[in-house]
Amino acid sequence: MKLKATLAGLATVLAITSAPAVAASRDTISIVGSSTVYPFSTTVAERFGKGGKFATPKVESTGTGGGMKLFCAGVGTEHADMTGASRRMKKSEFDTCQANGVKDIVEMKIGFDGIVVANSAKGAAYQLSLKDIFLALAKDVPNADGTALIPNPNKTWKDVNPALPADKIEVLGPPPTSGTRDAFNELAMEGGCAKIPMIKAMKDTDKKKFEAVCRGIREDGHYIEAGENDNLIVQKLDANPKALGIFGYSFLDQNRGKVQGSIVDGVEPTFDNIASGEYPVSRSMYVYTKKAHIGVIPGITEYLAEFASEKAWGDEGYLTDKGLIPMPKADRQAVAKSVKALTLLNGSAL
Amino acid sequence: MSNTTEQVRKSLKARYRSEKRFRAFGISAVAFGLLAVVVLFTDIISKGTSAFVETYIQLDIHWDPAELGIDDPTDPEQVNYADYDALIKAALRERFPDVEDRLERRALYQLASSGAGFRLRDQLQENPDLLGTIQTRWILADDDVDMFIKADAEDRQNTRLPEVARPWVEALERDGHTDIQWNASFFSKGDSREPEQAGVWAAVTGSFFTMLVTLALAFPIGVAAAVYLEEFAPKNRYTDFIEVNINNLAAVPSIIFGLLGLAIFINLFGLPRSVPLVGGLVLTLMTLPTIIISARAAIKSVPPSIREAALGMGASRMQMVMHHVLPLAMPGMLTGAIIGMAQALGETAPLLMIGMVAFIVDIPGGPLDASTVLPVQIYLWADSPEASFVALTSAAIMVLLAFLISMNTLAVLLRKRLERRW
Numbered sequence: 160m161k162l163k164a165t166l167a168g169l170a171t172v173l174a175i176t177s178a179p180a181v182a183a184s185r186d187t188i189s190i191v192g193s194s195t196v197y198p199f200s201t202t203v204a205e206r207f208g209k210g211g212k213f214a215t216p217k218v219e220s221t222g223t224g225g226g227m228k229l230f231c232a233g234v235g236t237e238h239a240d241m242t243g244a245s246r247r248m249k250k251s252e253f254d255t256c257q258a259n260g261v262k263d264i265v266e267m268k269i270g271f272d273g274i275v276v277a278n279s280a281k282g283a284a285y286q287l288s289l290k291d292i293f294l295a296l297a298k299d300v301p302n303a304d305g306t307a308l309i310p311n312p313n314k315t316w317k318d319v320n321p322a323l324p325a326d327k328i329e330v331l332g333p334p335p336t337s338g339t340r341d342a343f344n345e346l347a348m349e350g351g352c353a354k355i356p357m358i359k360a361m362k363d364t365d366k367k368k369f370e371a372v373c374r375g376i377r378e379d380g381h382y383i384e385a386g387e388n389d390n391l392i393v394q395k396l397d398a399n400p401k402a403l404g405i406f407g408y409s410f411l412d413q414n415r416g417k418v419q420g421s422i423v424d425g426v427e428p429t430f431d432n433i434a435s436g437e438y439p440v441s442r443s444m445y446v447y448t449k450k451a452h453i454g455v456i457p458g459i460t461e462y463l464a465e466f467a468s469e470k471a472w473g474d475e476g477y478l479t480d481k482g483l484i485p486m487p488k489a490d491r492q493a494v495a496k497s498v499k500a501l502t503l504l505n506g507s508a509l
Numbered sequence: 510m511s512n513t514t515e516q517v518r519k520s521l522k523a524r525y526r527s528e529k530r531f532r533a534f535g536i537s538a539v540a541f542g543l544l545a546v547v548v549l550f551t552d553i554i555s556k557g558t559s560a561f562v563e564t565y566i567q568l569d570i571h572w573d574p575a576e577l578g579i580d581d582p583t584d585p586e587q588v589n590y591a592d593y594d595a596l597i598k599a600a601l602r603e604r605f606p607d608v609e610d611r612l613e614r615r616a617l618y619q620l621a622s623s624g625a626g627f628r629l630r631d632q633l634q635e636n637p638d639l640l641g642t643i644q645t646r647w648i649l650a651d652d653d654v655d656m657f658i659k660a661d662a663e664d665r666q667n668t669r670l671p672e673v674a675r676p677w678v679e680a681l682e683r684d685g686h687t688d689i690q691w692n693a694s695f696f697s698k699g700d701s702r703e704p705e706q707a708g709v710w711a712a713v714t715g716s717f718f719t720m721l722v723t724l725a726l727a728f729p730i731g732v733a734a735a736v737y738l739e740e741f742a743p744k745n746r747y748t749d750f751i752e753v754n755i756n757n758l759a760a761v762p763s764i765i766f767g768l769l770g771l772a773i774f775i776n777l778f779g780l781p782r783s784v785p786l787v788g789g790l791v792l793t794l795m796t797l798p799t800i801i802i803s804a805r806a807a808i809k810s811v812p813p814s815i816r817e818a819a820l821g822m823g824a825s826r827m828q829m830v831m832h833h834v835l836p837l838a839m840p841g842m843l844t845g846a847i848i849g850m851a852q853a854l855g856e857t858a859p860l861l862m863i864g865m866v867a868f869i870v871d872i873p874g875g876p877l878d879a880s881t882v883l884p885v886q887i888y889l890w891a892d893s894p895e896a897s898f899v900a901l902t903s904a905a906i907m908v909l910l911a912f913l914i915s916m917n918t919l920a921v922l923l924r925k926r927l928e929r930r931w
Contacts, residue, residue: 185781187871187879189782189783189879194892197868198702198893198894201702201868202702204868204870205701205702205703205870208870208871209624209627211589211590214871215869215870215871217783217867217868217869217879218867218868219782219783219864219866219867219868220866220867220868220889220892236781237775237779237781237782388891388892389892389894390891390892390893390894390899407894409894410894412894413669413894413895413896414669414894414896415669416666416667416668416669417667417896475615477623480619481702481894482894
């Protein structure tokens with residue numbers, strides 16, 4: 160008897176726990192994507208929720224690539240409504256989306272983020288060129304007379320450029336899985352190696368090799384992968400004044416007094432210099448939305464409108480306090496207009 | 510005197526020495542462990558205590574209907590959407606009339622937390638008579654002001670508070686218009702991007718619902734499995750195989766259970782992402798082996814004479830288990846369950862895969878609302894750029910440790926109280 164009762168009890172528990180789940184429809188917006196966009200999408204989400212009309216959207220920090228995978232998995236309440244990206248959607252990701260039925264995608268560029276090379280505020284600020292960065296961190300560099308590639312022999316910054324101090328090269332940076340690392344490789348490393356005639360010549364003859372050489376980061380202990388946690392890098396720089404670190408501008412902005420940004424190609428990583436595009440290592444950030452979910456999940460258009468309002472992403476908006484570098488006004492207006500009209504992303508433009 | 514005694518005597522000194530050495534090793538191992546714990550705790554407590562209090566600034570708030578944009582105070586819509594920040598801005602302008610430059614004004618407005626307006630709204634909703642009066646109110650300060658006020662005199666140079674705002678804050682402090690008060694919202698609110706408004710309550714309730722699901726499933730299933738394997742199952746190749754598998758499962762890295770949960774509960778059964786129900790199911794899988802193993806040990810420790818006596822008096826095997834073995838083994842099973850639950854309470858890795866690592870502001874109302882858990886909240890705060898989150902991270906760790914310590918104490922007490930020795 161007792162066993163029967165227990166079994167019946169177990170069955171009820173299972174029925175109770177699983178029944179409402181199947182029927183549950185979602186009334187909160189679900190956002191996934193880049194950890195770089197996360198501080199901004201969460202700030203907007205919080206303000207949006209405090210408005211009182213809609214529930215506060217749920218924001219997951221999954222990384223740009225992970226977010227695209229979840230976003231493109233299909234249409235329906237079990238899939239995410241939006242994804243943040245610290246680079247533009249790739250053609251391959253767009254094709255995956257199309258194949259899974261996510262046909263209509265609205266793209267919104269939200270602003271810029273700078274990548275800074277910083278050291279402890281206790282030392283002197285570094286003055287680097289992109290070429291210095293490449294020569295200090297690349298796996299292979301040209302030999303003295305520029306005829307062949309050799310494994311990077313540079314041990315101190317003085318070896319790279321006689322104007323720099325004779326301190327050991329020690330750079331803490333993100334691991335290869337990070338979007339920050341992708342952008343750093345593309346903007347800083349590739350920008351620096353294009354300044355070297357021998358490698359530049361390679362670009363025309365063997366593009367694949369050019370990219371491999373430019374984006375290869377040394378693995379002999381001078382570049383230290385410090386994990387995805389930028390706060391950790393800031394703390395380590397504070398403890399080790401001789402080391403340099405690579406992270407997003409918002410962390411530099413929030414930790415002034417502790418760390419200082421290096422001057423790259425003569426440009427300081429300041430708000431104005433990144434906004435004007437003068438600072439060479441900066442990237443655009445995007446938010447992608449599924450059009451099919453508008454009207455199914457309440458509040459999506461209102462959330463986009465809040466994001467694209469002057470009080471959020473404007474020159475003095477609350478997102479700038481969180482480290483967002485706004486686009487020029489004309490661009491903001493153009494993007495806001497196209498988002499309002501729900502203009503679809505065109506796959507051939509990617 | 511024989512030769513042997515001579516030899517023993519000679520080696521005696523060396524044997525004493527080696528024992529002393531061994532004891533010294535033991536003591537130093539214990540001391541090292543204790544030292545690590547002390548260092549960890551002092552670090553967390555010294556960093557975290559400041560997060561339990563927060564800075565307020567005193568301002569004279571004029572509840573001006575014109576400034577608020579309210580012409581009909583009986584209309585709840587209007588009261589809800591009125592511009593309460595404008596009141597704070599006006600009060601700050603009143604307090605510092607010399608600040609006229611546009612950028613400086615902007616810095617001035619940022620002395621107050623962006624959430625302070627919402628508290629004024631709540632006050633007006635509670636007491637509509639406030640409209641039109643002038644009242645002295647403590648307004649929640651921005652986290653930069655908070656860090657500045659809490660810092661020692663020599664550390665103030667390094668805080669993030671802008672240069673121009675420092676004289677204002679110092680003036681407020683001189684006049685006694687700043688105060689450090691108990692941070693009640695830390696224990697009643699959900700996550701926030703503004704450190705001064707962030708709280709752990711959403712994470713605590715999320716942890717509660719997750720643990721509830723885990724306990725409701727893992728304990729009965731674990732005990733049933735253990736009873737069957739110990740009391741009813743025949744000893745053969747298949748049960749041996751099951752036993753080896755259970756022991757192996759206890760050592761599987763927890764992220765694997767997360768992947769399993771993603772594949773089965775979310776992709777196959779279509780349960781929603783980020784909900785405590787799925788979190789609880791995944792943690793059930795993770796804690797089951799621990800519970801089964803400890804429950805089996807508890808059942809094994811019941812002397813066979815009790816079983817034989819029960820059977821001898823004519824009880825069926827079912828009655829023997831239900832009436833005698835289970836009650837006697839219960840304290841041991843409970844201890845195992847509590848330790849398994851404490852382990853589950855501290856897990857983040859499996860929850861990463863099922864979307865519980867997320868920014869959640871609203872307090873979850875049940876196991877089907879999106880939520881996060883305490884260790885995930887700690888992880889998210891540790892990853893935030895704002896410097897004030899360092900203190901909040903440590904404070905949240907203290908909350909988590911308090912839960913863990915009380916659960917483990919409960920396990921010890923239960924064992925002490927209910928355990929029977931033969």
